[in-house]
Amino acid sequence: MSVESTPEGANLGSPAELPPSPDKGMFGIQGTGDVSGFGGLVRRRPTTADTPRPFGGYFDEVHDALEEAYPGFADAIEKVVVDRGELTLHIKPERIAEVCQIMRDDESLRFELCSSVDAVDYLGSDNRRFHVSYQLTSMTYRRRVRLEAAVADGVSLPTVTSVYPTADWQEREVYDMFGVVFAGHPNLTRILMPDDWEGHPQRKDYPLGGVPVEYKGAEIPPPDQRRVYQ
Amino acid sequence: MTSQTTSGAGYATERETTEGRVFNVTGGDWDTITGGIDPLSNEKIVVNMGPQHPSTHGVLRLVLELEGETVTQVRPVVGYLHTGIEKNLEYRNWTQGTTFVTRMDYLAPLFNETGYCLAVEKLLGITDDITERANTIRVLFMELNRISSHLVWIATTGMELGAISMMLYGFREREYILDIFEETSGLRMNHAYIRPGGVAQDIPDSAIRKIRDLLVYLPKKLKEYEAMLSGQVIWQERTQGVAVLDVTGCLSLGITGPVLRSAGLAWDLRKTMPYCGYEDYEFDVPTATSADVWGRYLVRMAEIRESLKIVEQALDRLKPGPVMIADKKIAWPAQLAVGVDGMGNSLEHVAKIMGQSMESLIHHFKLVTEGFRVPPGQVYVGIEHPRGELGVHAVSDGGTHPYRVHYRDPSFVNLQAIPAMAEGALLADVIAGGASLDPVMGGCDR
Numbered sequence: 001m002s003v004e005s006t007p008e009g010a011n012l013g014s015p016a017e018l019p020p021s022p023d024k025g026m027f028g029i030q031g032t033g034d035v036s037g038f039g040g041l042v043r044r045r046p047t048t049a050d051t052p053r054p055f056g057g058y059f060d061e062v063h064d065a066l067e068e069a070y071p072g073f074a075d076a077i078e079k080v081v082v083d084r085g086e087l088t089l090h091i092k093p094e095r096i097a098e099v100c101q102i103m104r105d106d107e108s109l110r111f112e113l114c115s116s117v118d119a120v121d122y123l124g125s126d127n128r129r130f131h132v133s134y135q136l137t138s139m140t141y142r143r144r145v146r147l148e149a150a151v152a153d154g155v156s157l158p159t160v161t162s163v164y165p166t167a168d169w170q171e172r173e174v175y176d177m178f179g180v181v182f183a184g185h186p187n188l189t190r191i192l193m194p195d196d197w198e199g200h201p202q203r204k205d206y207p208l209g210g211v212p213v214e215y216k217g218a219e220i221p222p223p224d225q226r227r228v229y230q
Numbered sequence: 231m232t233s234q235t236t237s238g239a240g241y242a243t244e245r246e247t248t249e250g251r252v253f254n255v256t257g258g259d260w261d262t263i264t265g266g267i268d269p270l271s272n273e274k275i276v277v278n279m280g281p282q283h284p285s286t287h288g289v290l291r292l293v294l295e296l297e298g299e300t301v302t303q304v305r306p307v308v309g310y311l312h313t314g315i316e317k318n319l320e321y322r323n324w325t326q327g328t329t330f331v332t333r334m335d336y337l338a339p340l341f342n343e344t345g346y347c348l349a350v351e352k353l354l355g356i357t358d359d360i361t362e363r364a365n366t367i368r369v370l371f372m373e374l375n376r377i378s379s380h381l382v383w384i385a386t387t388g389m390e391l392g393a394i395s396m397m398l399y400g401f402r403e404r405e406y407i408l409d410i411f412e413e414t415s416g417l418r419m420n421h422a423y424i425r426p427g428g429v430a431q432d433i434p435d436s437a438i439r440k441i442r443d444l445l446v447y448l449p450k451k452l453k454e455y456e457a458m459l460s461g462q463v464i465w466q467e468r469t470q471g472v473a474v475l476d477v478t479g480c481l482s483l484g485i486t487g488p489v490l491r492s493a494g495l496a497w498d499l500r501k502t503m504p505y506c507g508y509e510d511y512e513f514d515v516p517t518a519t520s521a522d523v524w525g526r527y528l529v530r531m532a533e534i535r536e537s538l539k540i541v542e543q544a545l546d547r548l549k550p551g552p553v554m555i556a557d558k559k560i561a562w563p564a565q566l567a568v569g570v571d572g573m574g575n576s577l578e579h580v581a582k583i584m585g586q587s588m589e590s591l592i593h594h595f596k597l598v599t600e601g602f603r604v605p606p607g608q609v610y611v612g613i614e615h616p617r618g619e620l621g622v623h624a625v626s627d628g629g630t631h632p633y634r635v636h637y638r639d640p641s642f643v644n645l646q647a648i649p650a651m652a653e654g655a656l657l658a659d660v661i662a663g664g665a666s667l668d669p670v671m672g673g674c675d676r
Contacts, residue, residue, distance in 0.1 A: 083607050084352055112481050115612060116621045116638035135610045135621060135638070142502050146610060166484025169646050192309040192675055201317055208321050
């Protein structure tokens with residue numbers, strides 16, 4: 001038997017190397033072929049394009065009322081997005097408390113209630129990865145608006161607790177879960193996790209699971225690493 | 231017995247720390263503590279109440295600073311029931327999310343599910359495609375759930391204020407409603423019944439008969455409870471003028487729901503920002519003006535009656551039809567049925583995908599393992615939960631999993647009111663005030 005006619009690896013006890021296929025894998029599958037659903041963990045950048053005017057509904061009114069009441073409007077607003085019937089005003093983080101004050105007190109705005117404060121970690125798609133959003137509700141006009149302020153890791157933004165005292169615990173939760181610091185908060189400590197916990201669990205680079213359990217050195221792998229389909 | 235207990239022995243063991251003297255109290259030995267303290271040099275007592283305390287509604291911990299029996303400072307400590315549900319959601323597909331969120335506020339699971347599903351449907355842009363029957367069932371079940379949640383409130387609050395019989399009656403009636411849920415979804419609690427696109431399966435006729443019976447049965451019982459509590463002097467003394475919080479206080483602290491309505495503001499999202507077709511139902515928003523625990527009791531009792539009105543209307547509107555959206559790319563492929571061991575795939579569906587249609591099998595497999603994709607974007611949906619506004623902020627990056635889901639749980643926000651309600655009042659009023667907020671720690675800590 002001549003050496004030339006033997007396929008590569010055939011008599012070495014290792015499997016034959018198949019020529020690489022650039023676009024299709026086994027059974028004609030493209031991509032990872034992952035049917036576990038964890039393929040969905042590959043993150044894409046969400047669309048946050050500026051919405052052109054008119055915004056429709058009461059959104060124009062809110063926008064114009066804020067512009068009129070707030071002298072620093074042009075400088076503070078980064079972007080206006082209307083999506084799925086919701087208005088999001090992207091605010092410069094250092095201005096968020098000022099804007100909230102106007103939103104609450106101005107007669108044509110009257111957002112008396114701060115329904116919710118929370119954050120989203122856009123790791124890998126935005127340099128200012130933490131987007132803190134404030135869901136404001138106007139009980140007078142029955143309107144909702146979302147303010148969004150984006151900060152990079154380690155950058156703080158002013159607290160809104162002096163305007164909306166209800167934000168107290170919610171800002172603590174954002175700090176606890178993401179490590180975002182709210183400057184001027186009266187008591188910025190952990191709220192849901194134990195006081196001595198290390199890390200901020202809702203960050204995208206913080207794993208789920210993978211925590212050693214105190215039983216024969218066992219460890220539970222994170223769910224996205226438990227099964228591999230390759 | 232207290233006089234025999236010497237310091238350092240018996241119930242209340244004591245030790246000296248840098249903070250002062252610390253006692254460990256386990257039960258009814260308050261006299262030991264007060265007897266062991268010199269009233270001149272130790273006026274202030276710091277009491278750690280909870281997290282394991284029968285009157286704190288689950289694992290809520292209150293650090294109280296007392297001068298005599300007057301509370302000078304309260305610091306609520308939460309987080310003992312944090313289970314990372316929001317983080318877990320990011321690792322499961324959109325449909326699996328329902329089984330997680332239902333476990334947050336375990337007394338109002340159907341509200342957690344509905345809030346989540348409304349958010350997912352808004353992200354998908356299919357809000358208007360939800361079938362009439364699915365929406366009616368959602369309203370029907372949410373109102374039944376509101377009744378069962380308020381029944382637990384009246385039961386536990388009764389117990390905490392000394393009306394133990396109320397506890398037994400409240401839980402008895404709640405169990406009847408849970409039977410209706412079990413008959414329909416297979417589970418008493420944590421149903422995962424409301425799914426993105428509709429509900430998991432139709433209501434059986436037997437459950438509808440049970441609901442009809444409830445409509446006759448419960449009003450009579452409500453009268454009994456009111457006969458038992460409302461004229462009761464102890465109940466009045468423990469609730470009237472206790473834990474007052476006016477509208478200004480409520481709004482600044484973000485308090486919604488019965489607590490806000492007890493202060494006189496008729497803010498109810500079912501009326502002010504309707505969803506699921508609530509605008510088509512006739513009901514009133516009960517309010518009180520006393521802004522105290524008594525007012526919250528009146529509001530909740532009236533709300534049970536209003537919910538019964540909605541349940542009756544929903545039953546009348548229940549016309550035959552599909553309970554899941556027609557779009558097969560979203561609708562869960564299985565026809566579910568309640569078997570002897572709970573809810574599962576119906577045998578007919580299994581026979582079809584395994585025996586007749588390869589395409590159905592592939593479709594089922596892809597949708598169940600991978601799930602549907604949701605276009606990128608973010609939404610906020612607020613619904614009226616038994617305790618106030620339940621807000622769901624859902625963010626999608628276009629994948630088969632939620633990118634982020636945040637719950638604005640009313641228990642979490644409302645608990646911030648405890649210091650405002652309790653400071654300056656008596657220790658016993660902390661219990662009444664805390665109970666009147668109706669906190670559920672599963673929802674608070676998530």
